[in-house]
Amino acid sequence: MKKVFAVTLGILTAIGGFVDIGDLVTNALVGARFGMRLSWVVVLGVIGICLYADMSGRIVAVSGRPVFDLIRERLGRRTGLVALIASFLVTLLTLIAEIGGVALAFELASGVNYLLWAPLAALAVWLVIWRVKFSKLETVFGLMGLLLIVFAVALWKLGPDWGQLVHQATNPHPTGHETWATYAYYAIALFGAAMTPYEVFFFSSGGVEEKWTRRDLVTERSNVFIGFPLGGLLSLAIAGCAAVLYLPVGIQVETLGQVTLPVAVALGKLGLAIVLIGVFAATFGAALETSLSCGYTIAQYFGWQWGKFVRPRQASRFHLVMIICLLLAILTLMTMVDPVLVTEYSVVFAAMALPLTYLPILIIANDPDYLRDQVNGRVRNVLGLIYLGLLLVASIAAIPLMIITKAGR
Amino acid sequence: MRLNELLGRSVVDRHGERIGGVADVRLVQDGPLPAGGGQAALRVDGLIVVERRATQLFGYERHVGPALLRALVHSRLGEVWYLPWGDIERITDQAVELSAGRAELRPLEEMARY
Amino acid sequence: MTVAGKVLHAQLHLLNRQLIDQATGALLGKVDDIELDLQADPPVVSALISGRERIPALQVMEIDTAVKIVPGEVNLTRGDDWVERHIIDKIPGAGHAPE
Numbered sequence: 001m002k003k004v005f006a007v008t009l010g011i012l013t014a015i016g017g018f019v020d021i022g023d024l025v026t027n028a029l030v031g032a033r034f035g036m037r038l039s040w041v042v043v044l045g046v047i048g049i050c051l052y053a054d055m056s057g058r059i060v061a062v063s064g065r066p067v068f069d070l071i072r073e074r075l076g077r078r079t080g081l082v083a084l085i086a087s088f089l090v091t092l093l094t095l096i097a098e099i100g101g102v103a104l105a106f107e108l109a110s111g112v113n114y115l116l117w118a119p120l121a122a123l124a125v126w127l128v129i130w131r132v133k134f135s136k137l138e139t140v141f142g143l144m145g146l147l148l149i150v151f152a153v154a155l156w157k158l159g160p161d162w163g164q165l166v167h168q169a170t171n172p173h174p175t176g177h178e179t180w181a182t183y184a185y186y187a188i189a190l191f192g193a194a195m196t197p198y199e200v201f202f203f204s205s206g207g208v209e210e211k212w213t214r215r216d217l218v219t220e221r222s223n224v225f226i227g228f229p230l231g232g233l234l235s236l237a238i239a240g241c242a243a244v245l246y247l248p249v250g251i252q253v254e255t256l257g258q259v260t261l262p263v264a265v266a267l268g269k270l271g272l273a274i275v276l277i278g279v280f281a282a283t284f285g286a287a288l289e290t291s292l293s294c295g296y297t298i299a300q301y302f303g304w305q306w307g308k309f310v311r312p313r314q315a316s317r318f319h320l321v322m323i324i325c326l327l328l329a330i331l332t333l334m335t336m337v338d339p340v341l342v343t344e345y346s347v348v349f350a351a352m353a354l355p356l357t358y359l360p361i362l363i364i365a366n367d368p369d370y371l372r373d374q375v376n377g378r379v380r381n382v383l384g385l386i387y388l389g390l391l392l393v394a395s396i397a398a399i400p401l402m403i404i405t406k407a408g409r
Numbered sequence: 410m411r412l413n414e415l416l417g418r419s420v421v422d423r424h425g426e427r428i429g430g431v432a433d434v435r436l437v438q439d440g441p442l443p444a445g446g447g448q449a450a451l452r453v454d455g456l457i458v459v460e461r462r463a464t465q466l467f468g469y470e471r472h473v474g475p476a477l478l479r480a481l482v483h484s485r486l487g488e489v490w491y492l493p494w495g496d497i498e499r500i501t502d503q504a505v506e507l508s509a510g511r512a513e514l515r516p517l518e519e520m521a522r523y
Numbered sequence: 524m525t526v527a528g529k530v531l532h533a534q535l536h537l538l539n540r541q542l543i544d545q546a547t548g549a550l551l552g553k554v555d556d557i558e559l560d561l562q563a564d565p566p567v568v569s570a571l572i573s574g575r576e577r578i579p580a581l582q583v584m585e586i587d588t589a590v591k592i593v594p595g596e597v598n599l600t601r602g603d604d605w606v607e608r609h610i611i612d613k614i615p616g617a618g619h620a621p622e
Contacts, residue, residue, distance in 0.1 A: 063588045065541070072553065073539045076465050080539070130614075133621045303541055303553035303573075305603060313617040314549075316606035363467060366474040369536070370588055381475040411572070412533050412557035434533040434559070440567045443581045450580060451531065451568040453559060468535055494566065 007222050013138055014227020016145030019234050020286035021101030022094065022193040022347045024279065025340055027235045028259040030186050031242030032252055033178060035168035039236055041187045045194025046232035048387050050224050051380065052358050055365040056200045057220035060207035063370040067204040069300040070370065071360040083360065084301045086353040088294060091198045093346040095290035096329045099125065100339025101283035104256040109276050118333040122326045125287045129322060134209040134308040141285030147278030152237040154266035154275075160244040168243070176250075185401040185408050188394045189344065192351030194235070195391075198293040200361065205296045209309055217374075241266075254340060295322040344408070352398045354391040362388060410500075417464045419504045420456070420492065429490070431505060432464045433457040455494050456505065460487025491515050533557055533568075536586065542573055542599065545584045545591040551599040552576075554590060573599060 030038050056067045063070075068087070072080035102125075103117035110117075128137055174183040212220065241262035242253055253259060260279065264272040292308075299306035299318040306318040333339065362384045365376045376384065402408075418431045435457060440450030457470060469482040470489060483489070498508040531537060542551040556572040563569075571578040571590070576597050585591040611617050 065588055069541060073541075074468060076467075076534075077539060077555075079465070131616060131619070131621055136622075303550060305550040305600075308621055311618055311620055312614075313607050313611050314603075316603045316611040320606050320610055362475065363478065367468060368473060376474065378474075385475055385477055410559050410561050412538060412559060415559070416534060433535060436531045436533055436537075436568060438529050438531070440565055448581075448584070453561070453566040453568070454530075457532065466535070470532070470535075500561065 003219070007219050009139060009143075010219055010223035011227040011230070012146055013142030014223045015230045015234065016142040016148070016282065017138070017285055017289070018199075018228055018231025019145065019148055019238075019282050020094075020196075020289075021098050021283045021339075021343050022196060022350070023235050024101070024238060024259055024282070025253070025256070025343045026186075026189050026193040026347050027238040028242040028253045029344070030190055031239035032246035032258075034174065034183065034186065035243040035247045036165050036236070036239060037168045037172050037174070038183070038187055038190055039169040039239070040172050041190040042194060042232055042235050042239070044390070045191050046229050047383075048191075048390075049195050049199060050228050051383055051387060052195075052361055053200055053203050053224045053228065054221060055361050055376065055380070055384070056204035057207060057212075057224060058217065058374050059361070059364055059370060060204040061212045061214055061217050061220055062372060062374050064208065064213075065370070066201070066208050066296070066300060067361055067364065068201050068297050070364050072301055074360055074363050074367070080301060083356045084297060086356050087197050087201070088297050090196075090346070090350050090353045091201075091290055091293045091297065092325055092328065093342070093349055094196060094198060095287060095294060095325060096332045097339060097343040097346045098283050098287035098290055099326075099329045100333055100342055101256065102280060102287055103333065104339055105276055105280040105283060108257055108260065109280075114339065115334065115336065119330050121284070121287070122330045125284065125291055126323065126326050128288060129291060129308070130312060130319075134206070137288055138206065138285075141281050141288065144281030145278060145285055147274050148234055148238075148282055150263055150267065150271055150274045150278060151234060151241055154263040154271060155237050155240045155244065157266040158241065158244050158262065160240065165240060165243065179405075181401060182405045182408055184397065185348075185405045188351045188398050188401065189347045189408070191390075191394055192347040192349070192354065194232070195354055195358075196347070196350045197353055197357040198290050200357065201293045201296055202289045205292070205300075205307075209307055211309075214374075256340065291322045291325055294325040295319070348398055348402060348407075351391075352395045355388060355395050358384075358391060359388060415456075415500075415505075418500075420458045420507065421504045422507050423498065423509065427504075428507070429458045429460045429487070430462060430464050431456050432459040432466050432486070432489070433470070435491070453494055456492040456497075458490045458492050460489075461485065489516065531586065537568075537571070537590065540586075541589040542571070542578075543589045543591050545593055549600075551592070551594065574601075 060066050071083050099118060099121050102121040103114035106117040107114040174180055245262045260275045263275040295318045296306060298321050304317045305315045307315060312319050364370060368375055415431055420428050420431060422428055435454045436451040437454045438449050438451050440452035442449050463485050467482050469479045496507055496509055498506040537554055537557055540554045542554060544551055552573040554571050554573060557568055558570040558572060560567055560569040568580050570580055576599055578592055578597050582593045582595050584593060
C-alpha cells in the first residue's frame with residue numbers, strides 16, 4: 001500500500017514539476033502565434049525526456065551514482081569540463097528565469113512590482129533549500145503545481161472549436177505572417193523547454209537524495225512514463241488556451257498575465273486564484289530544482305560532498321555555489337531585464353546544450369560496469385541515437401535561426 | 410611516473426617510427442601483497458595503443474553499445490593494439506620504445522574478452 | 524566482468540573516479556591522476572593523486588563504481604573545511620539536519 005502511495009505521489013510530482021516558467025511562457029507564446037501547429041514538438045519532447053530521464057533514473061537506481069557524476073568519468077576531464085560549463089550556464093540562466101517567474105507571479109497576485117519580489121523570492125528559495133527536507137520540498141511543490149490542471153479545465157470551459165484545434169495540430173506548417181524560419185525557431189524553443197538539461201540532473205541526483213535502489217526501478221519508471229506525458233498534456237492545454245484566446249485576434253503573448261488570462265476568462269476570479277497559486281508553485285519548485293542542479297553539477301564534477309542528505313556544513317562548497325547562483329539571479333533581475341525575455345532565451349540556449357548533456361547519458365546507460373544487467377536494450381539505443389541526431393540538428397540550427405528571425409520577432 | 414604523462418605518449422618501434430599513442434594502461438590486481446595485509450597491488454600488465462592521435466576510448470575498447478557510437482569511436486582511433494609490458498624496450502621523455510616492430514603487436518580484440 | 528575483480532584499465536576504471544571514505548561514506552574528491560612506479564619489479568600503481576594530495580596505494584580499499592579509501596593522514600577536505608569555517612558556519616542552521 002505504501003508502495004502504491006509512493007508511486008502515485010511520484011507521478012503527481014512529476015506532472016506538477018514538469019511544467020516550469022519555460023513551458024508556461026513558450027507554450028502560450030506558440031499557441032498565440034501558431035495555434036496547435038507545433039503540438040508535434042511537444043509530443044517529440046515528451047518522448048525524448050521520458051527516454052533519457054528513464055536512463056538517468058536507471059543509472060542512479062543501479063549504480064548509486066547520479067548521471068552528472070559519471071560524465072567526467074566517461075568523457076574524460078576536458079570534454080567533461082565543456083559539458084559542465086555548458087550545462088551549468090544553461091541551468092543558471094534557467095534559474096534566473098524561474099526566480100523571475102516567481103516574482104512575476106507575486107506581481108500578478110499583489111500588484112506590487114516584481115523587482116521588489118525578486119530578492120525575496122531568491123531568499124525564500126535559499127531558505128527552503130537550507131532547511132527543508134528534500135522529499136518534503138519535492139512533494140509539496142510538485143502537488144501544488146498540479147493546480148495548473150486548471151488550464152485544461154479552462155480550455156474545456158472556453159468551448160473551443162475542437163475540430164479546428166485538431167486541424168491545426170495535423171497541419172504542421174506556418175500560416176499567415178509566420179515564416180518557416182520562425183516556425184523552426186519556435187520548434188527548437190519548445191524542444192528546449194520540454195527537455196531542459198536540469199530535469200535529468202535533478203531527477204538522477206534526487207534518486208541519491210531519496211536513496212533509491214534497484215527496488216525503486218518500478219517507481220522510477222512509472223514516475224517517468226506516466227508523469228511526464230501527463231505533464232505534456234498540460235503543456236498542450238496551455239498552448240490551447242492561448243490559441244483560443246489570442247490566435248484569432250493576432251495578439252502575441254509577452255507577459256505572464258497574458259499566459260494566465262485565458263483561465264480568468266473561462267473560470268473567473270476563482271480560476272485566476274488557482275492558476276496563480278499553480279504558477280507560483282511550479283516556478284518556485286523549478287527554482288528549487290535549478291538551484292540544486294547548479295550545485296549538483298559543479299560539486300559532482302569536482303567530487304565535492306554534495307546533497308541535502310547531509311547537514312549544510314558537511315557540504316560547504318555545494319551550498320556556497322548555490323548561494324552565489326541565487327545572488328547572481330538577484331543581480332541579473334535587478335538590471336530590469338524582462339524575465340519573460342530571459343525565459344525565451346533560456347529555452348533556446350537549453351536546446352543548444354542538449355547534445356552535450358544527453359550523449360554521455362546514452363553512453364553511460366550502455367555501460368555494464370554501472371548498470372550490470374540493466375543496460376539499454378536495442379530499442380532504447382535506436383531511439384536514443386535518433387534523438388541524439390535530432391538534438392544535434394536543433395543545437396546547430398539554434399543560433400543561425402536566432403539571428404535570422406531576430407530571436408523570433 | 411604519472412598516468413597523465415603516459416597517456417598520449419607516442420609509441421615507436423625499434424626503427425624510431427611512430428606506431429601510435431598510449432590510450433590506456435592495463436592493470437591486474439595480482440602484484441605483491443603489502444606487508445601489513447590488505448589487497449594485492451595493481452600490477453602494470455601492459456599498454457593499450459591506438460593508431461591515431463586521439464586517445465579517448467570512451468570505454469569503447471570493450472564490446473558495449475550502442476554499436477553506432479562504438480563504430481564512430483573506433484573509426485576515429487584507427488587500430489587498437491595491446492602491448493605487453495615485457496615487449497617495451499624503454500620509456501624516454503618523448504616515447505615508449507618497443508623491442509619489436511609493428512607487425513608483432515596483437516590487436517586488442519584477441520585478448521580475453523574482459 | 525566487474526571491476527572489483529582482477530583486471531582494470533587505468534583510465535577507464537580509476538582516473539576521474541569519485542573517492543569515498545570507506546568508513547563514513549563521505550565524498551572526498553576525484554582521482555585526478557595515478558602514480559605508477561615503473562622502476563619497481565613488477566611495475567605497480569603506487570598512489571592515487573587528488574588535487575595536491577597523494578593517497579598511497581595501500582590505503583585504497585575497494586575499486587568499484589567509486590573508489591573507497593581509508594584517508595589516514597591525507598587531508599582531502601581542505602576546500603570544504605575552509606569554506607565551512609569562513610562562510611557556511613556563520614549562517615544559522617548550518618549544523619542542523621534539514622526538517
